[in-house]
Amino acid sequence: QRTGIMEAILAEGKEPEDVVKIAKAHVDACGRALITRLNETNVKLLEAAIGPEQLEWGKYKKTVVVHNGTPVSKTGGVVAIISAGTADITVAEEARIVASEMGCETIAIYDVGVAGFHRLVGEMSKLQSHKPDSIVVAAGREGTLPTVVSGLVDVPVIGVPVSTGYGAGAKGEAALLSMLQSCSVLAVVNIDAGFVAGAFAARIANSVARARDGKNRETQS
Amino acid sequence: QRTGIMEAILAEGKEPEDVVKIAKAHVDACGRALITRLNETNVKLLEAAIGPEQLEWGKYKKTVVVHNGTPVSKTGGVVAIISAGTADITVAEEARIVASEMGCETIAIYDVGVAGFHRLVGEMSKLQSHKPDSIVVAAGREGTLPTVVSGLVDVPVIGVPVSTGYGAGAKGEAALLSMLQSCSVLAVVNIDAGFVAGAFAARIANSVARARDGKNRETQS
Amino acid sequence: QRTGIMEAILAEGKEPEDVVKIAKAHVDACGRALITRLNETNVKLLEAAIGPEQLEWGKYKKTVVVHNGTPVSKTGGVVAIISAGTADITVAEEARIVASEMGCETIAIYDVGVAGFHRLVGEMSKLQSHKPDSIVVAAGREGTLPTVVSGLVDVPVIGVPVSTGYGAGAKGEAALLSMLQSCSVLAVVNIDAGFVAGAFAARIANSVARARDGKNRETQS
Amino acid sequence: QRTGIMEAILAEGKEPEDVVKIAKAHVDACGRALITRLNETNVKLLEAAIGPEQLEWGKYKKTVVVHNGTPVSKTGGVVAIISAGTADITVAEEARIVASEMGCETIAIYDVGVAGFHRLVGEMSKLQSHKPDSIVVAAGREGTLPTVVSGLVDVPVIGVPVSTGYGAGAKGEAALLSMLQSCSVLAVVNIDAGFVAGAFAARIANSVARARDGKNRETQS
Amino acid sequence: QRTGIMEAILAEGKEPEDVVKIAKAHVDACGRALITRLNETNVKLLEAAIGPEQLEWGKYKKTVVVHNGTPVSKTGGVVAIISAGTADITVAEEARIVASEMGCETIAIYDVGVAGFHRLVGEMSKLQSHKPDSIVVAAGREGTLPTVVSGLVDVPVIGVPVSTGYGAGAKGEAALLSMLQSCSVLAVVNIDAGFVAGAFAARIANSVARARDGKNRETQS
Amino acid sequence: QRTGIMEAILAEGKEPEDVVKIAKAHVDACGRALITRLNETNVKLLEAAIGPEQLEWGKYKKTVVVHNGTPVSKTGGVVAIISAGTADITVAEEARIVASEMGCETIAIYDVGVAGFHRLVGEMSKLQSHKPDSIVVAAGREGTLPTVVSGLVDVPVIGVPVSTGYGAGAKGEAALLSMLQSCSVLAVVNIDAGFVAGAFAARIANSVARARDGKNRETQS
Amino acid sequence: QRTGIMEAILAEGKEPEDVVKIAKAHVDACGRALITRLNETNVKLLEAAIGPEQLEWGKYKKTVVVHNGTPVSKTGGVVAIISAGTADITVAEEARIVASEMGCETIAIYDVGVAGFHRLVGEMSKLQSHKPDSIVVAAGREGTLPTVVSGLVDVPVIGVPVSTGYGAGAKGEAALLSMLQSCSVLAVVNIDAGFVAGAFAARIANSVARARDGKNRETQS
Amino acid sequence: QRTGIMEAILAEGKEPEDVVKIAKAHVDACGRALITRLNETNVKLLEAAIGPEQLEWGKYKKTVVVHNGTPVSKTGGVVAIISAGTADITVAEEARIVASEMGCETIAIYDVGVAGFHRLVGEMSKLQSHKPDSIVVAAGREGTLPTVVSGLVDVPVIGVPVSTGYGAGAKGEAALLSMLQSCSVLAVVNIDAGFVAGAFAARIANSVARARDGKNRETQS
Numbered sequence A, B, C, D, E, F, G, H: 001q002r003t004g005i006m007e008a009i010l011a012e013g014k015e016p017e018d019v020v021k022i023a024k025a026h027v028d029a030c031g032r033a034l035i036t037r038l039n040e041t042n043v044k045l046l047e048a049a050i051g052p053e054q055l056e057w058g059k060y061k062k063t064v065v066v067h068n069g070t071p072v073s074k075t076g077g078v079v080a081i082i083s084a085g086t087a088d089i090t091v092a093e094e095a096r097i098v099a100s101e102m103g104c105e106t107i108a109i110y111d112v113g114v115a116g117f118h119r120l121v122g123e124m125s126k127l128q129s130h131k132p133d134s135i136v137v138a139a140g141r142e143g144t145l146p147t148v149v150s151g152l153v154d155v156p157v158i159g160v161p162v163s164t165g166y167g168a169g170a171k172g173e174a175a176l177l178s179m180l181q182s183c184s185v186l187a188v189v190n191i192d193a194g195f196v197a198g199a200f201a202a203r204i205a206n207s208v209a210r211a212r213d214g215k216n217r218e219t220q221s
Ligand SMILES: Nc1ncnc2c1ncn2[C@@H]1O[C@H](COP(=O)(O)O)[C@@H](O)[C@H]1O
Pocket: B006, B007, B008, B009, B010, B011, B036, B037, B193, B195, B196, C183, D086
């Protein structure tokens, strides 16, 4: 496995039958396979071909882990995933599951609205009590939430723009640009790129966890 | 005067000598003349040609009112102008002076940073005590402030994107798009269009003031 | 309810069954629920689940209010909604219904063509007799109408670009840009954002109405 | 001379000394030379090298005709050029001078504001009395004027977007897109392309004039 | 009828049943109705509702004229329509039928490829023998053909970009930009706007025809 | 100080005299002040006003630290900064100095060309021996280097697009898009945003360093 | 046949029945016909109408050659086609088949990942042993592979961006821009334009082959 | 030297003094140095520091070769460079000089206008008599010329868009897009990238020349 990152199967643009086959081959080889950007046909074929005890679905079934019972080996890293609206949850889930498959404990907070800043401040201090090592924040429309969160914490925050909205700046464009222009310290991934955000957050968390364990970071051989 | 809006002289794209001449003609005809988007040459020529007691400068001298002592007749409307950063002040000033010339009392709050949300909430309740009839919020970079302000008040809030920032979404593009995508109820004007924002806010405030005075809105003759 | 704005359910991007459920819950909690951007499936499911006396449809059934008989409490504000072509009506209706749900009397003028300026001038003076407190103008293609209307009245005019047209500048882009560049005093919302336009216009109208009633604007608690 | 079009010298992007040389060569060969998009250096060098009686300047000196007394041979075609604002005049002048050099009588109407539609309608009927064979309309900002004019006449109207404005849609972009999306029958040339507009309008007017003279259109040899 | 232009029914964005109804009403009122941008459902419903002798289809059935036997009154104007590829024909047909409905004789040349310039030159001189008063050239991909044609004739040439191609500049964007940048004298309409091109070309041709008939251009009443 | 980030003075868009004043005030208050995006006037005024022993310049003098002898307190975090070409160095320096001011040890590798992949692989294993906690990679033109580096290491890599190149995709656009589309796990900041990249990398490194020290991450009070 | 290039039938935008007819006519006239950008309906109709021994399919059946047994006459030119991911193969196949139909020997290497640079270097030296005369490299997402390949060989390399990816720079835009900005010597064709890339590579290879055969390049008659 | 390409010094973005130093170092090391994208300061400093017999300037002095008498070793490859307008010549010269430095004989044809197709056809057959191995065509505005040339010859043609024009599609954008959409077989480089075009053309010509010499292509060591 290359430099400590989860390999995943991108269902989009592949024949649904091929997705099932590739997933089974991955599971046979590695014990677990992550599949992202599923459509309804993918879901049906996977449910027909694989037993429910071997399928761990993300919320709204856009992401799934297929496994043969092989567990993920825990790293001790902690990743929080925050989102504001219903439409952001599938992207947040993609990030959460990737981080989880990379060995991290994950904390999902999916009901944080920017509208009510009072409430946000309250929840942030609650979040702090979990001491996450890194935070992914998914946000569509005008993409404000990552900026706000990064101003309230001192761990690295990764913004993921979500392809929502209509009109000018729709499909995540306004969110991406406003994260890139953010006055907070924020790193960004592409629109809907929950996978990259989750893997990047897990890289951070796993580095911190190794340090916590007194281990030196393993040099790549 | 057309439908209750301030006519102004846009200095940009005119010969500086012509700007002085046009301004003097305006003052002779109407008593007062507003000039916007001044550069340094404009400032020098105006200061050379016109006595200081006849010049009311906006902060940073990008906007000026030339007058012969004729006062503005007050309407009783109240317009607040809010901005977050130093770079936004010239645009905020353009809006403030237009609203003032249209007869409104203006309240300028130019030190509200998005970074510190605790402080913002405090200042907002202070702002409320002034009971503005409308609020202009100028913001560059990612343009968050108008969204936040509109979520905290119940009077109309007009967002003005400011042409700051570098890289993708620079020059006010991210700010404009994020205001258009805002989850708050927000009306928007073009990038740096302090003039339009101030005139629009004054239209609202003057409508409310007329109603407060028990007057019917004057129909256009 | 946050700062005097209508909460609405955006049908787009939600499972149609969920839309029905959420709407029913809203009605149980608040008496009335507004749903926007309906498709045909939404319409069918709503008609199957809810009695016709509890459904108030916008023209072309893209917007609906579900209610249990609870009336809207009237504010005395007056909002006019103007559009030019058939294609602009669904967006205009979204604006009208939001303003109506926020307590305003609404005046819909949907047959004003820019083509015939003589006729337009006639209708504008007729409009003036209704003394609207604010005006929403929906326009697609090249989006001229809001500019023209704003030049003829002295109340605030909000332009809503509509996603019509084909070729360069299609889908409301030309209309948005031309409203942002307008020489008239105009505030703008995003393409097809009838909801924001209607809520913004109602905010203005309700402010004026409160002033007319001699009431001070209610401070947010 | 190719298919009845004026050849012109584009000053922009050429060494000012070369412009003078090329112009003189043209005059020696053809009697007259048209130069467009002059800057201040061009103007100075031309005035130094060529007598004033041999120079016919456009308003604001962005366009000039150099000649040795050779007159233009009149075709009888009539071209009207209309513009709305000060900033549009240099582009309008470019169109006017090209049409004039191609033998047309030209009518320049440079003070038509879109703001006052009543006045516009009046001037249009006045314009009609000149019976122009084609009309060029130059307009910046939101570019409304060509649409309005084309709705009031039955001769071909050519819209020229002008590179004015700031913010989104600036530099003629909004004007170009709104002319392309226009509901009127309008043909368009590129932003600031007064030359093309004037030449195209003259082609039309000269065709009509030939027909008026009972001449068949001359076939290209 | 407004200023001598064909009114047409744009089928796109209307319910197919409504298109039939509107068309019938037009025919009852005016004798003839032009419908553009038809899809397959439109075609089926029209064929079911209206007898074949009352339907004049454009090639590929994207445009149709419905009539009750009322003929078009001929003006004597002559419009040529040229296109290069199969994909351009539907747009060319829209232009041709509009011009025909506006009383012009039309000449359609749909097999002119840019590839073979030798052949093009031959066909152009053949075209000249028809003495068209104006020429519409439809071209997709890189949109070269209008530039070439305009360099070979001395009548006005209108370019219509066609929404073909894939990759960068696809859907007519490269064609539109290259026509706007053309070194020839060319006026342009929006991508796929055969309607506008045809109506504009007919305006020219009808002006010329009136002059040929010794008639003054009819002033608009 | 807010959530452990360096505050810096953005020289761009401020009067050079003001930059000196603000910097001095910062130094008086905090001991050290970082100034970014300097131009030549800034450099001159700073050198005139402040002694050389109080100025630590970045390479090419686009970034400077002003201080009164107060040292940075070291965190133990290690940040590597990599760039490929001469043009990328000023951006890389901005990142390096921010990370250094935030207490990190920094390793600058500015001579890594993508051209020679053999050499790159060699240098990467050398880099690994420094065991950086995070890596910033600055790259212009097509922005390949961050993708390549991230594929070779297992610590978090942050890509900074640099505004180089000419033609399509120039000024960092191609670099930004290609980093967002990267097949490697990469987080991105805006074009030329060395400041954000350095601060983000330092946040990571400082988190790891705290863990290494057996300290819990300090919760924000 | 025009200047030594394959004529092909672009299935996209043609009626599937017409594609079959046109193909049969081509085969009758020339012996062989290439059809590109097939969809599933095209495939079905072709398989129904034409015997399998007369159909040579590209991988994934997006491209096909129909023939009546007439062989391609071999030129001796050698073209290599390289791609990185599954999604790039259909575009690579289009290039390969065109080059093959133009008489070249083709070498397809479709499993070269940018991720593993060690492996790439290995495969490149293997590729060199085939001594291709030109190389087509198809790459989507961030489009790195052509840059890398061109840095490792001394024959002409043509990059083809592939329309993969989501978010900013998706559908081949990032790949196209990064190839245009490449620091290597690279010529580019449009997104997904395998046809053009293959034909261009074959032009090169056939030129080299002619030179190898001691033949002068045939002048066009 | 890497894979047979000319290394050049890009003057743009370097201090003019540094350009002189780097050039001298190159000449000392290799005998010859190519410098591109010179401005007037570069020219002055180079002429002051280096004797005229050691400087070979491109037309308009945007490109120069500095040498100490060391000759280029000729390959026998032949590259033609064609351009249409004055503005395209500096880009064409950059391509020509690179090809020349890479050992090719170069043929420059800089007076080919698209306007006169008759003349073009004549010149093309003359060009054919030189039997170039590859052709670079530089074209701005609408970028037609490379398409036309490629349709007339059977050697590889590389299009270089030139950053001319104003308005929509200016600065080479229309030219780039129309070359990418071209119906001819054309490979493209970035706007103004004469360097890449010349180097690519020389790669082709040198491959053909090696084959002509009966030599196998030299494998990279
Ligand atoms: N800063 C500004 N932004 C937008 N419009 C302006 C500005 N300043 C003046 N204007 C308006 O621009 C129009 C043209 O101004 P002028 O060119 O001075 O006649 C007038 O209607 C002014 O009211």
